[in-house]
Amino acid sequence: MKTLRERKKQRTRESLLRAALELFTTQGYEHTTVDEIAEAADVSQRTFFRYFAGKEDAAFAVQDMTEQHFLACVRTRPAHESPMEALRQAVLEGWDAIRETVESAVPVELYLRMYRTIESTPALLAAHLRRSAATEETIARLLAEREGVDPDTDPRPRLAVAVFGGVIRVTERQWCTGEDFSLESIRQLTASHLDLVGPALTGNWRASGAGRPD
Amino acid sequence: MKTLRERKKQRTRESLLRAALELFTTQGYEHTTVDEIAEAADVSQRTFFRYFAGKEDAAFAVQDMTEQHFLACVRTRPAHESPMEALRQAVLEGWDAIRETVESAVPVELYLRMYRTIESTPALLAAHLRRSAATEETIARLLAEREGVDPDTDPRPRLAVAVFGGVIRVTERQWCTGEDFSLESIRQLTASHLDLVGPALTGNWRASGAGRPD
DNA sequence: ATTTCACATGTCAGTAACTGACACGTGTGA
DNA sequence: TCACACGTGTCAGTTACTGACATGTGAAAT
Numbered sequence: 001m002k003t004l005r006e007r008k009k010q011r012t013r014e015s016l017l018r019a020a021l022e023l024f025t026t027q028g029y030e031h032t033t034v035d036e037i038a039e040a041a042d043v044s045q046r047t048f049f050r051y052f053a054g055k056e057d058a059a060f061a062v063q064d065m066t067e068q069h070f071l072a073c074v075r076t077r078p079a080h081e082s083p084m085e086a087l088r089q090a091v092l093e094g095w096d097a098i099r100e101t102v103e104s105a106v107p108v109e110l111y112l113r114m115y116r117t118i119e120s121t122p123a124l125l126a127a128h129l130r131r132s133a134a135t136e137e138t139i140a141r142l143l144a145e146r147e148g149v150d151p152d153t154d155p156r157p158r159l160a161v162a163v164f165g166g167v168i169r170v171t172e173r174q175w176c177t178g179e180d181f182s183l184e185s186i187r188q189l190t191a192s193h194l195d196l197v198g199p200a201l202t203g204n205w206r207a208s209g210a211g212r213p214d
Numbered sequence: 215m216k217t218l219r220e221r222k223k224q225r226t227r228e229s230l231l232r233a234a235l236e237l238f239t240t241q242g243y244e245h246t247t248v249d250e251i252a253e254a255a256d257v258s259q260r261t262f263f264r265y266f267a268g269k270e271d272a273a274f275a276v277q278d279m280t281e282q283h284f285l286a287c288v289r290t291r292p293a294h295e296s297p298m299e300a301l302r303q304a305v306l307e308g309w310d311a312i313r314e315t316v317e318s319a320v321p322v323e324l325y326l327r328m329y330r331t332i333e334s335t336p337a338l339l340a341a342h343l344r345r346s347a348a349t350e351e352t353i354a355r356l357l358a359e360r361e362g363v364d365p366d367t368d369p370r371p372r373l374a375v376a377v378f379g380g381v382i383r384v385t386e387r388q389w390c391t392g393e394d395f396s397l398e399s400i401r402q403l404t405a406s407h408l409d410l411v412g413p414a415l416t417g418n419w420r421a422s423g424a425g426r427p428d
Numbered sequence: 429a430t431t432t433c434a435c436a437t438g439t440c441a442g443t444a445a446c447t448g449a450c451a452c453g454t455g456t457g458a
Numbered sequence: 459t460c461a462c463a464c465g466t467g468t469c470a471g472t473t474a475c476t477g478a479c480a481t482g483t484g485a486a487a488t
Contacts (some may be wrong), residue, residue: 005484009436033473044438049475122344129343130336133383155384159410162380169347170372196373219455223465247444258467263446431488438481447472456463 013051015041018106020058025113029059029121056127059118062102062111063128067135069101070094074142083143083157087164088194095187112181119176132169136161167193227265229255232320234272239327243273243335270341273332276316276325277342281349283315284308288356297357297371301378302408309401326395333390346383350375381407 019040023032034055038045052058073090081089094101102111118124140158144151151157171193175186233254237246248269252262266272287307291300308315316325332338354372358365365371385407389400 003485005436008484012436034475035473045474046439046476047437050436053475055474125347126340126344129347130340133339133343155388155407155410158384158387159381159407162384163377163411166376166380167373170369170376173372174369193369193373196369197377217456219465222455226465248446249444259445260447260468261466264465268446429488432486434483434485436481436483439479441476441478443474443476445472445474447470449470450468452465452467454463454465456461458459458461 012041012043012047014105016043016048016051017058017061018110020052020055021062021106021110021114024059025110025117029055029117029124056124059114059124060127060131062105062114063118063131065105066094066098066101066111067131069097071135071138071142074139079146083147083160084164084194086143086146087139087161088191091168091190092187095183095190098183108183115172116176116181119172129169132165136165139164163197164194167197226255226257226261228319230257230262230265231272231275232324234266234269235276235320235324235328238273239324239331243269243331243338270338273328273338274341274345276319276328277332277345279319280308280312280315280325281345283311285349285352285356288353293360297361297374298378298408300357300360301353301375302405305382305404306401309397309404312397322397326397329386330390330395333386343383346379350379353378377411378408381411 016037020032020037023036023040032055034048035045037055037058038048041048048058052061070090073093074086077086077089098111099108102108118128136158140161141151143161144154144157147157149157168190171186171189175181175189178185230251234246234251237251237254246269248262249259251269251272252259255262262272266275284304287304288300291303295303312325313322316322332342350372354375355365357375358368358371361371363371382404385400385403389395389403392399
């Protein structure tokens with residue numbers, strides 16, 4: 001962030017993002033027009049679309065950051081951990097560092113509000129699930145490489161990640177529909193839900209090529 | 215289907231649906247406009263929207279039928295089967311009867327083509343995942359009632375269904391990206407994938423209130 | 429310091445998915 | 459045969475998005 005130009009761009013983007021999330025979380029996503037967002041950020045509608053591919057893109061800008069952070073966490077997990085254990089530690093790590101991850105863009109409180117808005121807006125929930133599917137594919141390849149198996153012939157990486165993702169989504173949903181919107185709440189929910197499904201696919205794939213680990 | 219009016223409506227709807235799926239699967243969903251569909255069915259654009267809530271709705275009209283059939287199968291599963299076993303049998307039943315389920319609306323071949331189109335079109339995949347999530351919620355309540363547990367306090371129904379749904383999605387994806395588009399193929403894939411995750415949550419919830427069954 | 433140029437932005441026109449209002453004509457039931 | 463309910467077409471309007479072009483303001487070279 002050196003030149004004046006870059007700083008201006010940064011401010012414009014931040015301004016648009018904040019305006020968007022603020023409007024989405026207060027009036028609802030569907031009832032917010034791009035024109036409104038642009039006006040709130042004091043730019044033209046066309047400029048909004050130069051910073052974000054679409055309305056949806058703005059809604060997920062912060063989620064993108066946390067997702068990237070989660071992926072980074074997975075990558076740095078020690079090799080001796082089983083796949084499921086590595087994923088478990090990575091999510092929890094992600095929640096622990098959520099403030100630092102997010103605060104550079106928007107206040108955590110706004111991020112959490114947006115999280116709930118996504119979950120309660122059909123169009124955004126759909127987008128969220130599709131994005132999650134894409135992330136799961138990335139993680140599956142990561143785990144496959146890490147465990148030294150071929151993701152195209154061995155279904156276990158994708159299955160493990162699918163199971164994991166399923167648990168995460170149940171957790172998200174329960175947190176959003178509950179009444180305790182604290183970080184501790186979602187962190188604790190994540191941990192306990194993962195424990196319930198623990199027995200599934202926890203084994204080390206490198207040991208035996210065959211069937212059920214455990 | 216008695217009066218002439220009703221028969222006319224039926225034919226219009228069928229005409230629109232066929233035109234839509236045919237165009238979606240050949241030119242792609244995004245490159246097909248509602249105007250095109252309406253023209254192919256020889257009605258006005260406005261009429262299309264009187265039969266379908268939107269473009270997306272037409273794309274999922276047949277999926278709706280199979281989904282309903284699957285739910286019906288789940289409901290008629292004998293009580294002695296464990297939740298996972300009941301779900302497993304219900305999906306396989308669903309695939310076995312797919313011809314009869316679908317043929318009244320469109321040829322199975324068109325249904326299968328549309329299935330792949332959904333999987334390979336981001337917007338439709340997103341919608342599909344959201345719809346799946348809704349179905350999973352329904353199934354979770356079904357299983358909870360069937361097993362005599364409270365879905366609002368006991369997370370096991372939703373977790374089991376989430377795991378199950380995850381496996382189904384991996385299966386769908388693998389089938390769509392593979393080269394064998396036969397019914398047998400997807401049926402067999404479903405069965406073998408479910409076997410791999412078998413150990414998870416297979417127990418009978420009614421037996422003990424506590425932790426890991428099995 | 430001036431000039432030159434690249435780049436961020438605004439304006440405008442156009443497309444496509446919808447939605448509401450109204451008018452028309454055809455089956456339907458009396 | 460009459461009255462009307464209902465399916466349909468037309469038209470106007472909204473919103474998300476895109477391409478083309480013009481303009482003005484920073485950045486870099488002289």
